[in-house]
Structures are given as structure tokens and as C-alpha cells.
Amino acid sequence: MAEDTRQYTDFYAQAGKLICERSCEVMNAPRAEALQTFSALGFPTKKVERYKYTDVAEDFAPNYGIALTPLEVKNLPYCHRISEAPVDITPYYNKLADRQDAVVALNTMLSVDALVIYVPRNTKVEHPIQISNVLNGEQDTMVNRRILIILEQCAEADIVITDKAVDQMHFLSNQVVEVFAGDGSHLNLYEVEETHLLCTRYSSVFVQQGRDSHVHHTSFTLFNGHTRNRMDICLKGEGSEVILNGCVIADKTQHVDNNTLIDHQVGSCQSSELYKYVLDDSSVGAFAGRILVREGAQKTISNETNANLCATSSARMYTQPMLEIYADDVKCSHGSTVGQMNDEALFYMRQRGIPEKEARLLLKSAFITEVIETIPFEALRDRLHYLVDKRLRGELSKCEGCKLCK
Amino acid sequence: MEEKNEFVREVAEKKYQYGFTTDVQTEVIDKGLSEDVVRLISQKKGEPDWLLEFRLKAFRYWQTLEAPTWGHLKMPEIDYQDISYYANPTAGNSGNSGNSGEIDPELMKTFDKLGIPLEERLALSGTAVDAVMDSVSVKTTFREKLKEKGIIFCSISEAVKEHPELVREYLGSVVPYRDNFFAALNSAVFSDGSFVYIPKGVRCPMELSTYFRINARGTGQFERTLIVCDDDAYVSYLEGCTAPMRDENQLHAAIVEIVVKENAEVKYSTVQNWYPGDAEGKGGVLNLVTKRGHLRGRNSRLSWTQVETGSAITWKYPSCVLSGEGSQAEFYSVAVTNNYQQADTGTKMIHIGKNTKSTIISKGISAGKSQNAYRGLVKVAKTADNARNYSSCDSLLLGSKCGAHTFPYMDVHNNTAVVEHEATTSKISEDQLFYCNQRGINTEEAVSLIVNGYAKEVINKLPMEFAVEAQKLLGVSLEGSVG
Numbered sequence: 001m002a003e004d005t006r007q008y009t010d011f012y013a014q015a016g017k018l019i020c021e022r023s024c025e026v027m028n029a030p031r032a033e034a035l036q037t038f039s040a041l042g043f044p045t046k047k048v049e050r051y052k053y054t055d056v057a058e059d060f061a062p063n064y065g066i067a068l069t070p071l072e073v074k075n076l077p078y079c080h081r082i083s084e085a086p087v088d089i090t091p092y093y094n095k096l097a098d099r100q101d102a103v104v105a106l107n108t109m110l111s112v113d114a115l116v117i118y119v120p121r122n123t124k125v126e127h128p129i130q131i132s133n134v135l136n137g138e139q140d141t142m143v144n145r146r147i148l149i150i151l152e153q154c155a156e157a158d159i160v161i162t163d164k165a166v167d168q169m170h171f172l173s174n175q176v177v178e179v180f181a182g183d184g185s186h187l188n189l190y191e192v193e194e195t196h197l198l199c200t201r202y203s204s205v206f207v208q209q210g211r212d213s214h215v216h217h218t219s220f221t222l223f224n225g226h227t228r229n230r231m232d233i234c235l236k237g238e239g240s241e242v243i244l245n246g247c248v249i250a251d252k253t254q255h256v257d258n259n260t261l262i263d264h265q266v267g268s269c270q271s272s273e274l275y276k277y278v279l280d281d282s283s284v285g286a287f288a289g290r291i292l293v294r295e296g297a298q299k300t301i302s303n304e305t306n307a308n309l310c311a312t313s314s315a316r317m318y319t320q321p322m323l324e325i326y327a328d329d330v331k332c333s334h335g336s337t338v339g340q341m342n343d344e345a346l347f348y349m350r351q352r353g354i355p356e357k358e359a360r361l362l363l364k365s366a367f368i369t370e371v372i373e374t375i376p377f378e379a380l381r382d383r384l385h386y387l388v389d390k391r392l393r394g395e396l397s398k399c400e401g402c403k404l405c406k
Numbered sequence: 407m408e409e410k411n412e413f414v415r416e417v418a419e420k421k422y423q424y425g426f427t428t429d430v431q432t433e434v435i436d437k438g439l440s441e442d443v444v445r446l447i448s449q450k451k452g453e454p455d456w457l458l459e460f461r462l463k464a465f466r467y468w469q470t471l472e473a474p475t476w477g478h479l480k481m482p483e484i485d486y487q488d489i490s491y492y493a494n495p496t497a498g499n500s501g502n503s504g505n506s507g508e509i510d511p512e513l514m515k516t517f518d519k520l521g522i523p524l525e526e527r528l529a530l531s532g533t534a535v536d537a538v539m540d541s542v543s544v545k546t547t548f549r550e551k552l553k554e555k556g557i558i559f560c561s562i563s564e565a566v567k568e569h570p571e572l573v574r575e576y577l578g579s580v581v582p583y584r585d586n587f588f589a590a591l592n593s594a595v596f597s598d599g600s601f602v603y604i605p606k607g608v609r610c611p612m613e614l615s616t617y618f619r620i621n622a623r624g625t626g627q628f629e630r631t632l633i634v635c636d637d638d639a640y641v642s643y644l645e646g647c648t649a650p651m652r653d654e655n656q657l658h659a660a661i662v663e664i665v666v667k668e669n670a671e672v673k674y675s676t677v678q679n680w681y682p683g684d685a686e687g688k689g690g691v692l693n694l695v696t697k698r699g700h701l702r703g704r705n706s707r708l709s710w711t712q713v714e715t716g717s718a719i720t721w722k723y724p725s726c727v728l729s730g731e732g733s734q735a736e737f738y739s740v741a742v743t744n745n746y747q748q749a750d751t752g753t754k755m756i757h758i759g760k761n762t763k764s765t766i767i768s769k770g771i772s773a774g775k776s777q778n779a780y781r782g783l784v785k786v787a788k789t790a791d792n793a794r795n796y797s798s799c800d801s802l803l804l805g806s807k808c809g810a811h812t813f814p815y816m817d818v819h820n821n822t823a824v825v826e827h828e829a830t831t832s833k834i835s836e837d838q839l840f841y842c843n844q845r846g847i848n849t850e851e852a853v854s855l856i857v858n859g860y861a862k863e864v865i866n867k868l869p870m871e872f873a874v875e876a877q878k879l880l881g882v883s884l885e886g887s888v889g
Contacts, residue, residue, distance in 0.1 A: 049476075295807070310821040313788065321827070323812040324478075328803035328833040335828040338786075338818040 004057040005042050005102075009035070011066060012109055022070055022112045024083040027146075030094045034108035041102040053286035053318050054228045054257045056103065059200050064142035064172050070113040078125060078157070082114040082148070089116060092148055096178040096206040098232065104204050107144045107176045114146035119155035121182070128158035128188075128377065135173065135199065136166035145175040151185040153210075158188040158377055165195040175203040183210040183237060190380060191219040193227060194387065197252060200226040211237030218375060219246040220384065221256050222391050231260040235269040244273045247371040249364075249391050250315075251280035260289045264297040267327070273304040276371050278364050278392075279315035288320040291334070295326040304334035309341065309367055311360075361392050422681055425651030428516040432540065432622045433494040438487045441465060444594050447492050451563050451597075454570060464583035464593030471587045477721050477750040478779040478811055482655055484692070489657060491595045493540035493622035513539065520617065520648060534559060536600045536616045540625055543598040548612065558603040559614055562630055565601035572603055576634050580663035580700045580727075588659040589696045592628045596661065599629035604639040604670075613869055615644035620680075620691065626657035633663070635670040637703060642673040644872055647716070649681040653689040655718060656681075660695045668703030668730065673711070675868050676724075677876050680716035687746025687775075690718025697724035701733035701759075709736035710753065711867045713876040718747060723781065725754035728762040728790075735764040738864040742880060743776030743808070752782035752799075752813075757790035757823070766797035769861050771880075772808040779811040786823040793823040801831040802860055804853065854881045 012019075012035060020028045043060060044051040073081050082089055093114070097104045119125055133145065151157060165171055181187050193201060201224060207215055221227050233242050248256045262271045277285040287306045308317045321334040341363050349359035368388050375381045435446060444465050448458040473484070495513060517537050534548035536559065543561030552559050558569060565573050583593035600616045620627050635641055649656060658680065666672050674697075683690025693716075699708040710724040726735035737753040755764040764784070772778040780799045801810035812829045834856050842852035857880055858865075865873050 298806070308818075310818060310823075313821045315821060317816070317818045319814075319816045319818075319827075321812075321814060321829075323801075323829060323831055324809070325801070325803070325811060325831050326809040328806045328808070330803075331830075331832055333828070333830040334812070335826075336814070336816065337827070338816060338823065338825040340821050340824070 004061055005039060007063065008060075008106060008110070009039055015068065019068060019110065019112055022068060026082060026089045026093045027111065027114060030108050033099070034105040037099060038102050038105040038109060041100070041105070043102055050230070050259055050288070052288070054226070054255070059172065059202070059226055062140060062170060062172075064140050064170070066110060067141050067143045068112050071115055073115065076129075078117055078119055079129065080116045080118065082116050085116040086118060087150070089148065092150055092178065092180060096180070096208055096234075097176055097204065098206070101204065103174060103202050104176055107146060107174050111144040111146040114148055117147070117149045117157070117159065119151045119157050121152040122154045124155070125157040128160055128380075130160045130162065133161070133163045133173065134166055135164065135171040135195065137169055137171075138167070140170040142172040142174065145173060147175070147177045149177065149179040149187070149189075151181050151187055153182045154184040155182065156186040160190045160192065160380065163191075163193040163195055163201060165199050168196065168198065170198045171195070172200045173202070175201070177203070177205040179205065179207040179215070181207065181209045181213040181215050183212060185210070185213045187215045188377065189215065189217045190375070192222065192384070193220065193224050194222045195224050197225045197254070199224055202228050204230040205232070207231075207233045207242070209233070209235050209237060209240040209242065212239040213237060214241050216243045216376070217245070218371065219258070221246075221248045221250070222387055224254055224256065226255045228257045229259065231258070233260070233262045233271070235262070235264050235271070236266065238266050238268045241270045243374070244271070245371050245374050246275040247368050248275075248277040248285060249368070249388065250277070250283035250285060252283065253281070254283040256283070257286040258288075262291045262302070264291070264293045264300045264302065267296065267298040267300060269297070269300055271302045274371060274374070275306045276368060277308040277317065278311065278367060279308065279317060280311045282314040284316045286318040288322070289334070290322040290324060291332060293325040293327050293330055293332065297327045298329040300327065300330040300332065302330070302332045306336040307367075308338045309364065310338060311340065364392050365389060422651060424520060424648035424679065425681060426519070427650040428495070428512055428621050430495045430510055430512040430621070434490050434622055434625060435492045437490045437624065439489070439491060439595070443491055447595055447597070450492060450494075453566055456574060457566060460578065460583070461594050464590050467584055468587070468590035468594055471590060474587055478777065478781070478813070479719055479721060479748045479750050481692075481719060484657060488624075490622070490625045491628065492597060493625040494542045495539045495621060496542050516619070517617070520619065534612050534614050536561060537619070538598050538616060538629060539619045540597075540622050540627060543600075552610075555608050555611065556605040557608060557610055558601065560601055562599045562601045562632060569601075569603070572634065573601065573632065576632055576663065576665055580665060580698050581661050581696050585696060588694045589661055592630060592659050592661045592696070596628045596630040599631040599660070601631070602633040602641060602643065604635045604641045606636045607638045609639065610641040613642050613644055615646065618645070618647040620649035620656055620658065623652060624654070626659065629660045631660070631662040633672060633674075634665045635667060635672045637668040637670060640671045642869060643675070644869060645674070645676045646679070648679050649691050651681050651684070651689065653684070655689060656691050658691050658693050658695070662695070662697040664699035664708060666699060666701045666703065666706040666708050669705050670703060671707040672699065673709050674699070674724075675872055676712040677872055677879065678712065678714045678716050678720070679879060682716045682747050683718040683745065685745050687718070690747070691716065693717035693720045693722065695722040697722060698727065699725070699735070700727045701730045701735060703730045703733070705732045706730045707734045709738070709867070711738045711864065712740070713865070713868070713879065714739065714741040714749060714751060715879045720749040720751050722751050723754050725756065726764065727756045727758065728764065729758040731759045732761045733759055734762070737764070737766045737768070738867045739768045740771070740861045740864045740876075740880070741769070741778055742771045743773070743778045745774040745776060747776040749777070750779045750781055752780045754783040755785070755795060757786045757793040757795070760789070760791045761793070762790055763794045766795070766799070767863055768799040769864055770799070770801040770810055771804065771857060771861070772801065772810050773804040775807045777809045777811070779813060781813040783815040783817070784825055784827070785817045786820045786825060788819045790820050791822045793820060795825045797827040799829040800860070801829070802857065803831065803833045
């Protein structure tokens with residue numbers, strides 16, 4: 001067995017019983033299989049195509065204390081602890097997640113509790129639901145989060161997931177989200193990460209969409225240490241549509257890797273993807289987006305754009321927009337660019353008395369605005385404009401406006 | 407109905423017109439690969455010790471490697487012990503000994519049939535040819551005329567004997583034997599290929615071309631081409647290839663190395679028409695080639711143009727290493743796959759020098775049950791200030807059973823670089839077809855017309871004679887794929 005996985009398997013050997021006691025039957029059932037997969041595969045190396053740009057073993061190498069605290073969910077509409085879910089979770093839990101991915105398997109093995117958001121058919125959730133993940137602790141900690149989102153037929157919901165870190169400790173969060181979007185459902189899912197340089201985040205989101213469903217996912221990586229986001233979208237029902245957007249602002253030694261897959265299994269679906277990166281200092285950005293159009297998925301419309309701004313000579317960008325198409329009656333396109341700020345635009349602004357620093361900020365913020373403007377939900381849009389502005393000015397060193405931070 | 411069947415048969419039969427074999431006394435060494443075989447090849451070619459050493463080093467390294475599997479390809483298992491690594495069709499004769507040598511009339515006829523006359527008076531004006539069959543160069547034309555200008559154009563085996571200092575300096579300097587699995591294999595067992603040296607300030611007065619032909623059964627072809635273009639020189643080089651129809655897979659693992667010095671320009675064009683296998687995907691050539699150019703000098707230029715219509719499997723990435731300041735590289739490609747053909751091809755542009763520029767235009771056309779993938783890397787090193795790349799890859803799908811894929815990789819390590827990539831995938835629009843049909847052009851012809859228009863951007867880059875051939879090839883390769 002590889003050395004790097006040992007600390008986790010050893011931990012499971014010791015604490016497995018405790019985990020099972022604190023957890024419930026649905027979550028305990030797949031643990032043995034997950035342990036087996038995890039020990040057999042080990043952490044993916046850079047030779048694994050989907051992990052080409054991230055050194056997983058290194059991120060998981062430090063000796064973290066592993067958090068095993070159950071959730072507290074107090075009387076929130078539609079949100080439940082997995083053991084208190086109003087429906088049988090067995091047909092959903094761990095059914096979408098990639099069971100051959102060691103990072104996902106590790107989550108399945110170690111998570112104690114899961115949050116279930118269940119929206120019954122024909123129900124519209126009035127107010128957006130915010131899931132706030134706050135990392136605090138006196139020591140270096142690893143957390144395994146698990147979220148299940150189930151939207152029944154024609155249900156509608158807006159969900160915001162935010163990541164924050166209070167204490168200046170090393171945190172590693174490993175999150176797995178499974179989303180079942182039923183026929184005709186609408187889901188807006190936003191993820192905003194504003195932690196600090198010592199935080200490492202692994203997120204794997206798996207979405208399955210039914211007929212005529214609509215999912216809009218936007219992820220913002222505003223501040224972090226190492227981030228690796230995996231998004232797998234499976235379009236299973238005809239007429240479904242997915243919009244995947246993302247923006248990344250990185251500087252110092254930050255590392256952000258977004259890896260997406262949109263799997264068009266049936267015809268007449270639409271997908272669009274827009275990711276934008278602003279890289280400063282010695283940050284590293286990676287984007288790999290794969291669009292797979294399966295045989296018979298005719299009338300697919302898909303486009304993918306990845307635009308990147310490298311502001312210094314030590315920033316690095318790796319981009320890889322991929323199309324894999326097995327059907328002929330499709331319209332698919334992708335484009336990606338890596339470049340720098342337009343000198344003419346800078347000159348124009350400076351001529352008008354805007355200092356160079358400010359002009360650069362304006363350009364960066366305009367570049368990101370394209371992503372923010374796709375968000376249909378105004379309050380969040382305003383908030384993001386504010387956060388992005390602060391971030392670009394380098395003033396966002398801790399999270400804004402939450403009571404936990406003094 | 408009857409008439410239609412007749413037409414279909416006609417099309418099926420004429421599909422691969424180069425599928426004949428030549429009956430000529432060929433010396434084939436026993437199948438299998440070992441150090442002894444490497445020594446035997448070297449001995450047969452009468453090579454100096456340093457080259458044998460090079461081969462052995464490569465062979466020992468190759469033994470430590472495993473065949474790569476990352477391509478978007480379904481590769482048949484290749485049994486490297488079941489291939490003969492040397493086949494000499496001139497065994498009854500003396501082989502390529504310049505212009506004076508006698509050539510077996512059968513060989514002469516073969517190349518005539520392929521449209522490559524080896525008699526200088528019959529040749530297309532302005533093209534010198536090096537004809538290679540299996541492991542041996544049969545004849546190189548116009549050598550005397552080129553010699554007057556100081557240009558060296560001969561088979562690599564002769565170059566080893568006559569210009570050892572040049573070969574020794576450049577061989578393996580662009581594609582080292584440690585480069586990859588197939589490069590190591592080729593370095594160990596390579597047979598013939600062409601060697602071109604253009605001295606300083608010389609503009610090569612004619613197109614140089616090599617024609618590769620696989621003939622013998624159960625053999626592989628491992629050619630090696632080395633082109634060195636000195637300061638301020640220019641050359642345009644063409645490569646063509648065909649093979650007979652056989653129901654076994656034949657291996658073709660070549661290396662092409664190009665060195666371009668200051669202000670020099672090299673144009674390398676390929677029309678690849680190896681036997682693609684039959685309509686059921688049986689047989690065909692496995693085309694696993696490493697091609698790379700090194701733009702060493704300031705303002706040097708290299709352009710790759712390729713039309714790929716043949717081979718059961720094409721797996722190659724003609725690449726450019728742009729280390730000279732202000733150097734420019736271009737890659738133009740049309741890859742057509744039909745029936746069960748598979749292609750995973752593209753290019754690598756590695757920007758190292760300042761103010762370097764590269765352009766990639768790739769057009770993929772897939773029909774039948776084929777899979778056609780573009781894979782390309784654009785890498786901008788930290789030192790490559792103001793590097794500029796533009797890539798565009800389009801795919802055209804003809805039929806609902808085929809696949810078209812794009813896997814571009816961009817690694818940018820410099821903030822002054824501008825890198826752009828765009829790609830589209832679609833089928834021929836109904837409107838365009840309808841427009842043609844309305845005007846009395848049948849669907850088959852209309853498709854050929856539209857495809858040719860689509861590929862025009864690349865075909866225009868080819869020298870005249872090749873462009874005509876390429877256009878015809880496109881038509882033939884796609885015949886029967888509409889409907």
C-alpha cells in the first residue's frame with residue numbers, strides 16, 4: 001500500500017467503529033467498498049488525466065486532525081440531517097458520485113453526517129438557502145462534507161454554498177455534492193470560496209438532470225490556498241440545459257484547478273460554460289473542461305469558453321478545453337485564450353487621469369464582471385461585485401461580515 | 407437497383423488504388439527483435455561503430471519502456487517479435503548507388519504506377535525524388551544537379567558513409583532516442599530515409615521529395631529523415647506514402663528531424679495515403695511517427711502541411727521547438743478518416759525564444775465509423791516574451807456513427823504571451839446540400855465540393871502537384887460515405 005494513503009486507512013481502522021456509531025445506516029453501507037477502492041487506487045498521480053495539474057498526495061500528506069462532528073440543522077425548511085430526511089435516501093446517496101475516484105471514496109469512508117436538501121414536486125423555495133461552511137479550530141483539521149440535493153419534478157431552488165475560514169490554521173476540506181434535478185426542475189447553485197492561503201479545498205460535484213431541467217452553477221474562488229473543483233454534469237433527460245460558470249482570482253502562491261465534464265447522454269440538450277481566471281504573483285491556474293456528446297445525442301448545442309488574464313511573468317496557466325463528439329447533428333464550439341491587459345485601454349484611462357494601479361483594477365474587475373452578470377439573483381450579484389472589488393484591492397484577508405470574525 | 411449496386415461496387419473497388427504488390431526478389435531478415443538484429447541491420451548497412459553504439463543505446467533504453475496507451479485510439483496489440491525489421495527489395499541488385507546504379511525493372515514499374523517516375527527526363531519538372539521501398543532507398547534523382555549548388559540530397563545510409571560529420575552532429579539532436587517509445591524503437595532499428603543539407607544562403611531550386619512505399623509482407627518500415635537547413639537557406643520538402651492492401655496491420659514508426667538555422671525556411675508537406683484497411687477495419691498501416699523541427703536560428707521559419715487520408719491508425723504530432731528569437735512556425739493539417747480508421751493527431755508548439763509566433767490550422771473530417779481526434783500542445787516557456795499563438799481546429803462530421811474530438815492543451819508561463827484557441831464541430835449544413843441539389847449537383851458531388859472548400863485553407867498551402875493529388879484523395883477517401 002502506498003505510504004501516502006496509510007494515515008487515512010490507519011485512522012479508519014481505529015475510528016471506523018466510532019464513525020459508524022455516529023452515522024446512520026445509509027452512510028455506513030458503502031464504507032467498506034470505499035475503503036477498498038481507496039486502498040487499491042491510492043491518491044491519483046499526475047498521470048491520471050483528470051488530476052494532471054494537481055498534486056493530490058501532497059495536499060493530503062500533512063497530518064490533519066479529522067473532524068467527526070455531526071451536523072446541527074435547526075428547523076430550517078427543506079434542510080435535513082441525513083438521518084432525519086423525509087424520504088428514503090438509499091436510492092440517492094452515493095449513487096451519482098464517481099466511486100472510482102479515491103478522493104470521493106475517502107469522503108464516503110470518513111464522513112459522519114450529510115446534509116440533505118429535499119424539495120418536493122411543484123414546490124418553489126421562496127428564499128435562497130445558504131449553506132455556510134465555517135472552518136474553525138485550534139489545530140490543523142480535515143473535514144469531510146457531504147451534501148445531497150434532491151429536487152423533485154418541477155421544483156425550484158436557489159442554493160448558495162460559502163466556504164470561510166476563521167482561524168489561521170491549516171484546513172483541508174473534502175466535499176462531495178450530489179444533485180438530482182428532476183424533470184422540469186430549476187436549480188441555481190452558487191459556490192463562493194473565501195478562505196485563506198493555508199486552506200486546501202477538494203470539491204466534487206455530481207449533477208444528474210432529468211427532462212427539461214435547468215441547472216445553473218457558478219463557482220467563485222476568491223481567496224484560497226489550494227483548490228480543486230471537480231464538476232460532473234450528466235444530462236439524462238431530453239431538453240435539459242446546464243450553465244456552468246466560474247471565476248477565479250488568484251495571487252501569491254494560490255493554486256486553482258477546475259475540472260469539468262458535461263456528459264450529453266441524450267439529444268436536444270444545451271450546455272454552456274464560461275470560466276475566467278485572473279492570475280497574479282506566482283499563482284497557478286488550471287482549467288480542463290470536457291464536453292462529451294454521446295452517440296445518438298443529436299441536436300446538442302454546446303459552447304465552452306475559458307479566458308485568462310496573467311498579470312505577472314511568474315503566474316502560470318494551463319488550459320485544456322476538450323470536445324469529444326460521437327454524434328453528427330450537433331453544434332459545438334470552444335474557445336480559450338490566455339493574454340494580458342490591453343495596453344491601449346490602460347493608456348486611455350491614464351490619459352484621463354486614472355492612476356495606473358486603479359486602471360488595472362478596473363480592467364480586472366470588468367473582466368470578471370461578465371461572469372457575475374450571469375447570476376440572476378440580484379443580492380448575490382451586488383455582494384459579489386463588492387467582494388471582487390475588495391479582493392482585487394487585496395483587502396480580503398479574512399471573511400467579510402460574519403460574526404465569527406473579530 | 408441493379409445500377410446502384412454496380413456503382414457501389416465500382417466505388418468500393420477503386421477506393422484504394424495503390425493496393426497492389428510488387429513481385430521482386432526481396433531480402434527479408436528473420437522476424438524478431440534483439441541486440442543481434444540491431445547489429446545485423448547495422449552490419450548490412452555497413453555502418454560505422456558510433457552509429458551502432460547509438461542504435462544499441464536506443465535499443466537498451468527501448469527495452470525498459472512500455473508502449474504508451476494514452477491516445478484516443480483502440481490499438482491492436484503489436485507483437486514486436488513478429489515483425490521483420492529489415493527488408494531489402496534491391497537485394498538482386500546493388501541498391502541506391504546514385505545515378506549509375508541499375509534498377510530492377512519491376513521496381514521501376516512500381517514507382518511508375520505510383521506516378522513517381524525515376525527517370526529524370528520523365529519527372530515532373532522541378533522535383534527531385536528519393537524513392538524508398540521497405541528498408542532501402544531505391545533511387546535518388548537529380549543529385550548531380552543539386553550537388554552543383556552544394557545541396558546534399560541522398561538516402562540517410564549514404565549520408566552516413568559520405569557525410570558522417572554532418573549526420574553525427576545532427577542525428578538525434580532534435581528527437582533524442584529517449585523521447586518516446588516509438589522514437590527509441592526507431593533509433594534502434596531505423597532503415598532508410600532521406601538526408602537533406604542545404605548550405606548557407608542557398609535557395610533550393612527544386613522541390614525535394616521522398617516517396618515511401620511498404621511492399622514486403624510481415625515487415626515494418628522505420629524510416630529516418632534528417633533535414634538541415636543552414637543560415638539564410640530555403641527548401642521545400644514533400645513526402646508521400648502508400649502501401650499494398652493486406653489484411654494484417656503493418657507498423658510504420660518513423661522519425662523526421664528538421665534543423666532550421668538563422669533566417670532559414672523549411673516547408674515540409676506530407677500527403678499520407680498508407681493503406682487504411684478495408685471497410686470492416688481489417689488490416690491497414692499503423693502510422694506512429696515522431697516528427698519535430700527545431701527552429702534554432704533567429705527569424706527561422708518552419709511550416710508543416712499535412713493531408714492525412716490513409717492509415718488504419720494515425721498517431722503523430724509534427725511539432726516545432728521555437729528557440730530562435732523571432733522564429734515562426736505553422737501547422738496546417740487536414741485529417742480524413744473513414745470506415746474504421748482512427749486518428750489522434752495534431753501538433754506541439756513549444757515557444758522558448760522571444761517574439762516567437764505560431765499558427766495552427768487543423769481540419770478534421772470524420773465519416774463512417776471512424777474516430778478523429780485533434781490533440782495539440784501550445785507551451786509558452788518563461789523566457790518566451792511576446793510569444794503569440796493562434797490555433798483553430800474545426801471538425802466536420804459525416805454520418806452519425808463517427809466521432810470528432812478536440813483535446814487542446816495550453817501551458818502558459820509568461821504573462822506577455824497571447825495564446826488563442828478556438829474550435830467548432832458540426833456537420834455539413836442541410837442548406838448547403840439543398841442549394842447544391844437544387845442546382846443539379848448530386849449529393850455525393852456536393853459533399854465532395856463542400857469538403858474541398860472546407861479544406862481549401864490547408865490545401866492551398868501545398869505545392870501545386872501535391873495540391874491536385876490531395877484534392878483527388880479527399881474525394882476518393884470520402885466516396886460512399888454519404889447517406
